[in-house]
Amino acid sequence: MPAIVDHDERRREVTEAAFRLVAKSGLAALTVRAVADEVGCSTAVVSHYFENKRQLLIQTYELSADRAASRFFAARDSQADLAGCLAVLLPLDAARADDWNVWFCFWGEAVADPELGMRQRARVANTIGFIATLLRRDWPRLRTAGEPLVEHLASRILSALLGVAVQALFSPALWPPARQLQIITDELASLDHHGASL
Secondary structure (H helix, E strand, O other), X not given: OOOOOOHHHHHHHHHHHHHHHHHHHOHHHOOHXXXXXXXXXXXXXXXXHOOOHHHHHHHHHHHHHHHHHHHHHHHHHOOOOHHHHHHOOOOOOHHHHHHHHHHHHHHHHHOXXXXXXXXXXXXHHHHXXXXXXXXXXXXXXXXXXXXXXXXXXXXXXXHHHHHHHHHHHHOOOOOOHHHHHHHXXXXXXXXXXXXXXX
């Protein structure tokens, strides 16, 4: 009797393997052969789920972005403040640094690929929307503010987070977790103090 294959689970195994390769060694490491070796299967199995390297990269990016979103929503649902919700996105440990490594590889490809660029813009727009919702929740004076102001503040916060993450990824010794968190806390305090006049 032939073995029953859980295709969703198999596809996830392949995607997880691709994630590990990209996070550790960059986009050049993402080949069908390397993924097959990482999973411990034939290249035919990998090719059954993904036609090419581009599809592998897309799925790897989506897996990583979905995980980050889940962390963000879990923090939000536990009533963490905005700083706490942002903290779960920063590269404060090796696992989250891996996410950022994968995102950087994806962004590099997205610059010249319209579909990948569209995916990235959609993720950014969603993240700005999530931050805006938390701004209205945590800062009472913004609950009746116009959408342009709240979106502007949310965009500034996301830009600060991206900047901190980039510095931390390339200079981890200079950007330990405590410094990353302090910069975000300071940025939020500055916006809270001056934001009403924007």
